[in-house]
C-alpha cells in the first residue's frame with residue numbers, strides 16, 4: 769500500500785519526504801485555508817519535491833467552472849491531480865479530463881455506489897472518507913471493503929485512497945483490506961513510527977554498550 773500525506777503544510781511534506789515513505793500528497797480547501805500564502809506556488813513545490821501525485825481540489829460546483837479550473841491547475845505541473853467531489857456535475861468532467869489525459873481524484877466518497885460512479889466516469893483515484901463516516905456512527909472500513917470487492921469483481925483500475933484517517937490502526941486496517949493508498953495526516957505518520965518498546969530498546973542497548981567490559 770502506498771502512503772500519501774494529507775496536508776498543505778510545507779514543513780510536514782519536507783519532513784515526510786526526508787523519511788522516504790510518502791509517494792504523494794492530498795490537499796483540500798480546508799487544509800489549504802489553514803496555511804495561507806500562495807497555495808499554487810506551494811503545490812507546485814510539492815510536485816517537484818515529492819515527485820508523485822499532488823491532489824488539488826476545484827472550488828467550482830458547476831461543470832463548466834470545474835473544467836476551467838481543472839485545466840488551469842493541470843498546467844502547473846504534470847504531477848497535479850484534480851480533486852472533485854462526486855456530484856452530478858463532476859462525473860462528466862471526470863470523463864472529459866480523462867480523455868484529455870488529466871488525472872482526477874473523486875473525493876467526498878461516502879458510499880459504494882458513489883465509488884462505482886467514479887470508476888465508471890474514469891477517475892484515476894477515489895477517496896472514501898472513513899473518519900467522517902465513523903463520526904456519524906458508521907463503520908468507515910466496511911465501505912473500504914465494499915469498494916475493494918466491487919473494484920476487484922469488475923477490474924476497475926481506479927485506485928482507492930483511504931481518506932479522513934484519524935489514527936494509526938486505520939492505516940493497518942486499510943492495508944489488510946488491500947486499499948491501494950492511505951492518505952494520512954502528519955500526526956498519524958508519527959504515530960505509525962513510534963513504539964515505546966523501540967525507545968526502551970534503544971536506551972537499553974546504549975546503556976549496555978556504555979557499560980561494556
Ligand code: E4P
Nearest residue numbers: 774794795796895931932933
Ligand atoms: C482527503 O483527501 C481529505 O483531504 C481528508 O482526508 C479529509 O480528512 P478529515 O475528514 O479529517 O478532514
